[in-house]
Amino acid sequence: MSERTFPEQRIEAGGVTAVAYRIECSSCAAVGFYPQKRIGIRRPLHSIAEHFRGMKWSVGSGARKDLCPECARRRKPKKEKVMADMTAAAKPQADNPRAEKPREMTRDDRRIINDKLDEVYGKDCYKSPWCDAMVAKDLGVPRDWVAQVRDQFFGPEGSNPLFDEYLTARDEVERHWCDVKAAHDAVMKALDEFRPAYHAAHQSLESLRLLGRRIERELGR
Structure with missing residues (x-):
């Protein structure tokens, strides 16, 4: 099979005229172009196809x-559906006797x-x-087998001491985190409420300092 070709067309972009390879959609009016390297220097056909891909x-x-x-995007799901149907058909049916x-x-x-x-x-217990x-x-056996033998010959699964220890530690850490977060949120809220008063007091202090330095200069003459 011979390698396919792409028609050439002279195009203009940004005030520059160049020869470009053209591809046209077979389903709509969309077209694409790939300019040559320089005038008269052709690109390999495989590189043109790879560019458009x-x-x-x-x-x-x-x-x-x-x-x-x-x-291509609109047609792709159809192909994927066919492949999915073929894959499903190749799998054994769950209700196969x-x-x-x-x-x-x-x-x-x-x-x-x-x-x-x-x-x-x-x-x-364990x-x-x-x-x-x-x-x-x-x-390497099903868990149901283990539970069946345990219930029959040993007793209830009971609690796991290590797991119980983990749950206790987890609950304690979560309670501590809630307390710390609540205190943090309260401090941040108070800081937000205090910030305007802080800036106002700082501005008043700076204004007073400027006035004091001016008075000192004038009285010191």
Whole structure:
């Protein structure tokens, strides 16, 4: 397939006349131009196409397939929708009766979980910092399996001492922050209210100082 070409046209911009390559939208009346380097020095065809693509034009294999940025933008969602439909069609359907069923907990899985819980579960609660989620992550099994074995053979998940300590510290810090912020806001409000009086007093003092220096000069003669 031969490389496509772009027609040349003499244009004028800023009082300067130059020869430029022209591209025209096949869907509307929009046109684009790319001037030559210098008069008579042509640009490589691939660089012309890349220039127009950089300007958001859709450059086709021929002039009848060129689209300006606006027309290309309007047509792009259609292409994306087709690709999305093709991708969705390639995926297995969730309601497919032949889809693989989730793996069920076996006797060995139950034994492994039980052994781990025997190690990390204390009296009526986990030892710090363990919990159902951490056990499941450590063993690489679903959290529901861990909860099922724990409820059956050990007891409630209970509270995590480390997490309880964190919650207590968090609440204390948040209360302290609220107190400090309230005090800060009160100080800033008082400062805003006091600032006009401060400037007025400062101006009065400066005026009095100027008067005093003038009187001293006149009396000191």
